[in-house]
Amino acid sequence: MPISPARGEMYPWIFATHNPIKGGCWNIQHGFGCKYCFIGIKELGRGKYQGPLTLKEEELQEKYKPGNFYFIGSAIDLWHPKVSDEDIGRILSNCDLWRRQCPASLEKPRFLFQTKNPVRFMKFLGEIPLGSTLATTYETNDMELYEGMSRAPDPNSRLAKMLVLAEEAGDLFQFMLSIEPIMKPKDPQSFLRMITSLRWDLVSIGADSCEAFSMEKQPSAHYITFLAQELESMGITVIIKTNCGNLSTTPNETVEFWDSMGWIYHRKVEKEKKIIQESFL
Numbered sequence: 090m091p092i093s094p095a096r097g098e099m100y101p102w103i104f105a106t107h108n109p110i111k112g113g114c115w116n117i118q119h120g121f122g123c124k125y126c127f128i129g130i131k132e133l134g135r136g137k138y139q140g141p142l143t144l145k146e147e148e149l150q151e152k153y154k155p156g157n158f159y160f161i162g163s164a165i166d167l168w169h170p171k172v173s174d175e176d177i178g179r180i181l182s183n184c185d186l187w188r189r190q191c192p193a194s195l196e197k198p199r200f201l202f203q204t205k206n207p208v209r210f211m212k213f214l215g216e217i218p219l220g221s222t223l224a225t226t227y228e229t230n231d232m233e234l235y236e237g238m239s240r241a242p243d244p245n246s247r248l249a250k251m252l253v254l255a256e257e258a259g260d261l262f263q264f265m266l267s268i269e270p271i272m273k274p275k276d277p278q279s280f281l282r283m284i285t286s287l288r289w290d291l292v293s294i295g296a297d298s299c300e301a302f303s304m305e306k307q308p309s310a311h312y313i314t315f316l317a318q319e320l321e322s323m324g325i326t327v328i329i330k331t332n333c334g335n336l337s338t339t340p341n342e343t344v345e346f347w348d349s350m351g352w353i354y355h356r357k358v359e360k361e362k363k364i365i366q367e368s369f370l
Contacts, residue, residue, distance in 0.1 A: 092151050092159070098330050099163065100293065101356035103201060106163035109148035109180050110172055113139040114165035121166060121205060121241040125270050125301035128164050142169055144176040153187035155195035161202055166241075168204035177209070178216060185218040203267065205241035207250040214258060222290070223258075224265035225251050230283050231275035234306055245283070252287050264288075268316075269295030269330070273308045281319055292320050295330035310337035317352050328354045 095103040114120030115128055119141055142165060153159055161167060161184065167177065184200050191197045202217065203224035204210070210223055217223070225247045229235050232243055242250075255264055266289045274280035284292070294313055310333060317327045329352040334340035347353050 091148070092153075095160065095356075098295075098332065100160060100201070101354045102158065102328075103160045103163075104157040106160045107148070107151060107153075108162060108164045109151075109183075110142050110144055110162060110165050110167055110176065111140070112142035112165060114142060114169060117240060119171065120169055121239050123205075123239040123241065125238065125297055125299050127299055142171045144172075144179065149179065149183050153184065153198040153200075155191045155198055158199045158201065159184075161200050162204075166204050166206065167202065168206045168209040170206065170209075174212070177213060181213060181216045181218065184221075185216070188218045188220075201265070203265070205239070205247060207247055207254060208242070210254050211250075211257065214254075214261075217262070219261055220263070222263040222265050223251075223254065224267055226267045226269065227284060228268065228270060229272035229274055230280045231272065234272055234275070238301070248283060248286065255287050263290045265291045265293065267293050267295070269293065270297035270299075270301065271295065271308060271313065271333070272302070272306055274312075277312060277315070281316065285320070285323060285325075288323070289320075289325050291326045291328065293328045293330070294333060296332045296336055298332050304336075307336055310334065310340075310343045314343075314347070317347070317350070321352075327352050 092105050092107045094105050112119050115126040116122050161180065167180065188197050197220070200218055200221045201224060202210075202221060203226070205226055207223070207225045210217070227244045227248055228238070229244060232245065235244060251264065264287060266284060268284070271294055294316065297307060313329060313333050313336065317329060320327050329347050331344050331353060334344040337343035344353065
């Protein structure tokens with residue numbers, strides 16, 4: 090799929106998404122098979138994201154424009170073990186090409202890479218474009234509750250790998266945590282300690298949009314407010330998706346309160362920056 094303008098509530102601050110790897114990441118045969126995967130539920134039976142995880146060569150002809158923020162691999166996990174090192178390397182090289190070609194007078198394009206398999210980030214530290222945002226997902230610290238939800242590495246192991254990555258990479262990258270879909274923590278204080286073992290630049294909190302599990306497995310909106318307050322007090326930028334309002338008995342009032350606290354991000358409708366070809370090296 091060509092570069093597509095970002096829509097909806099996935100990450101409202103992202104300008105566009107690009108998925109050079111195609112395939113059925115949402116099913117167990119070809120990917121992690123996460124039961125709460127929005128793409129999997131939306132595309133099931135449509136043929137768009139089925140089959141092996143495969144790089145489409147024509148996608149490498151796409152151009153990343155200065156000043157724009159791109160989510161690379163929004164519809165699949167680019168870092169899944171079934172995606173070859175060669176394909177990942179080619180995608181990263183293409184991203185870095187456009188970053189290096191950007192004139193010094195212009196803001197360089199930025200990239201978000203997110204995975205449930207962050208151990209693979211380590212292998213490509215020298216190839217990931219500098220300044221990129223590296224992210225992982227952490228749904229809960231209750232491994233019993235999480236059992237059967239996905240074949241991805243468990244949430245606790247993901248956090249451990251990201252901590253090692255942050256120590257290794259220093260200030261070369263930004264780090265983001267996606268708590269989505271947020272599930273009821275086994276121990277709220279333990280959950281907070283786990284996620285703040287790394288000082289994230291951004292934490293995004295979202296609820297289950299696919300009815301993958303019952304309300305009994307989801308936290309209260311009150312807990313999300315507590316979590317946001319604690320994270321913000323540590324200097325971490327917090328964004329709460331409006332679907333978390335469904336966890337409240339008064340959703341409209343709750344979302345309005347979060348908005349007043351600056352935790353609801355409103356997507357800005359922007360036109361893609363037009364840069365004449367001659368401005369590139």
